[in-house]
Amino acid sequence: MTELTPREIVSELDRYIIGQKEAKRAVAVALRSRWRRQRIEGPLQAEVTPKNILMIGPTGVGKTEISRRLAKLAGAPFIKVEATKFTEVGYVGRDVEQIVRDLVEAAIVMQRETRRESVKARAHDAAEERVLNALVGENAGESTRATFRKKLREGELDEKEIEVAVADTANPLGMLDLPGGGGQMGMVNIGDIFGKAFSGRTKKRRMKVADSYELLIAEEADKLVDQEEITRDAISAVEEDGIVFLDEIDKVCARSEGGVRGADVSREGVQRDLLPLIEGTTVTTKHGAVKTDHILFIASGAFHVAKPSDLLPELQGRLPIRVSLRDLTEEDFVRILTEPDNSLVKQYEALMKAEGVTLEFTEDGVSALARIAAEVNRAVENIGARRLYTVMERVFEEISFTAPDRDGETVTVDAAFVERHVGDLAASADLSRYVL
Ligand SMILES: Nc1ncnc2c1ncn2[C@@H]1O[C@H](COP(=O)(O)OP(=O)(O)OP(=O)(O)O)[C@@H](O)[C@H]1O
Numbered sequence: 457m458t459e460l461t462p463r464e465i466v467s468e469l470d471r472y473i474i475g476q477k478e479a480k481r482a483v484a485v486a487l488r489s490r491w492r493r494q495r496i497e498g499p500l501q502a503e504v505t506p507k508n509i510l511m512i513g514p515t516g517v518g519k520t521e522i523s524r525r526l527a528k529l530a531g532a533p534f535i536k537v538e539a540t541k542f543t544e545v546g547y548v549g550r551d552v553e554q555i556v557r558d559l560v561e562a563a564i565v566m567q568r569e570t571r572r573e574s575v576k577a578r579a580h581d582a583a584e585e586r587v588l589n590a591l592v593g594e595n596a597g598e599s600t601r602a603t604f605r606k607k608l609r610e611g612e613l614d615e616k617e618i619e620v621a622v623a624d625t626a627n628p629l630g631m632l633d634l635p636g637g638g639g640q641m642g643m644v645n646i647g648d649i650f651g652k653a654f655s656g657r658t659k660k661r662r663m664k665v666a667d668s669y670e671l672l673i674a675e676e677a678d679k680l681v682d683q684e685e686i687t688r689d690a691i692s693a694v695e696e697d698g699i700v701f702l703d704e705i706d707k708v709c710a711r712s713e714g715g716v717r718g719a720d721v722s723r724e725g726v727q728r729d730l731l732p733l734i735e736g737t738t739v740t741t742k743h744g745a746v747k748t749d750h751i752l753f754i755a756s757g758a759f760h761v762a763k764p765s766d767l768l769p770e771l772q773g774r775l776p777i778r779v780s781l782r783d784l785t786e787e788d789f790v791r792i793l794t795e796p797d798n799s800l801v802k803q804y805e806a807l808m809k810a811e812g813v814t815l816e817f818t819e820d821g822v823s824a825l826a827r828i829a830a831e832v833n834r835a836v837e838n839i840g841a842r843r844l845y846t847v848m849e850r851v852f853e854e855i856s857f858t859a860p861d862r863d864g865e866t867v868t869v870d871a872a873f874v875e876r877h878v879g880d881l882a883a884s885a886d887l888s889r890y891v892l
Contacts, residue, residue: 473796509778510705513758540704543707688744731770733753783838789829807856813864813866
């Protein structure tokens with residue numbers, strides 16, 4: 457669990473997300489509250505409920521991004537789900553509890569990665585021995601092995617083909633939907649049930665020495681880490697640190713005035729299904745039972761039509777923190793293009809650098825990109841910062857294609873350049889509807 461204070465969390469988020477101070481503060485407090493809860497002694501600890509958040513704001517203004525970055529910062533298992541997916545026609549079986557099961561799977565992947573990392577050096581040594589065995593045979597003398605080991609480490613044998621026996625992960629019986637399970641347990645991998653019987657099967661594969669390493673290191677690492685411990689820690693990470701981002705919650709509001717009754721009923725049904733998860737229940741997963749009491753839920757929606765007060769009262773009570781995210785302005789776009797550590801300008805510069813092409817963005821070039829994105833958002837549809845991606849892609853389409861022939865060139869991205877590549881399109885709402 458992170459020790460960062462709310463102020464530190466906000467300043468970390470500032471590295472990636474422009475503005476939206478209120479939302480950043482709310483998620484920072486929610487995270488710190490978990491840290492505080494851990495420090496409460498006695499039975500009161502279990503009583504403290506998470507500071508679940510309702511984020512209200514138009515599309516593409518940073519709601520998901522703030523939540524995702526927060527999870528990353530906290531090393532917390534994270535999942536994003538669209539609430540509307542549970543209202544889809546033909547939706548059967550995949551109940552809302554699947555959210556928790558998916559979160560557990562995400563946590564397992566995270567735990568496995570961390571552990572693989574910690575045994576990497578040992579796994580690397582073991583992988584090297586297997587490559588040597590494949591090259592010279594298991595019975596070769598120590599001096600032969602030493603000679604080959606040296607060559608191997610110097611990369612001289614990278615291109616050589618070897619045959620190695622790797623674990624056969626293909627499942628001969630495929631996926632099985634347990635009868636009578638009503639989909640409650642989700643799909644069960646038959647290999648998980650009869651795991652022991654199937655594990656240990658190997659198949660021989662031919663590959664280059666250089667390509668074999670990644671696979672063999674992963675296999676050796678898995679042998680060194682304790683799978684049961686991974687599952688146990690993953691479940692406890694979900695219970696203590698898990699974050700669920702529930703998008704489009706406004707779309708499952710039954711509106712008070714008019715509307716199609718049937719649809720409203722099904723929407724309200726989704727809220728009712730979600731409620732126990734948020735209030736705290738125990739979900740059965742194939743890895744064990746998971747308590748959801750302390751999972752942090754961040755619900756989000758534009759609330760253009762429905763209002764937060766249209767949500768079920770119980771649900772409103774469980775989303776006590778309300779924050780609004782504002783529309784992004786042209787000035788925000790300028791900052792989003794340039795300031796974040798992973799800004800689009802930095803990304804395009806780096807991509808072109810790989811081809812030996814230097815991009816030089818001028819101030820008026822960046823302003824033109826921001827202006828066009830804002831104009832298209834106004835004229836066609838406001839999709840927030842996502843518009844920057846489509847505009848940038850269009851502006852750099854030609855350079856992206858021809859870059860390999862332009863090694864050593866410097867391209868100045870000024871207002872004229874931007875206008876030349878995208879100006880005409882942006883001027884016509886009809887055209888930009890399709891291409892921007
Ligand atoms: N304030 C911001 N600062 C930096 N980048 C942003 C900001 N807002 C959005 N972006 C970028 O725009 C993209 C879309 O944002 P995000 O996924 O957070 O949208 P959202 O508000 O969750 O909308 P939706 O509810 O439709 O998913 C992301 O790639 C994100 O990096």
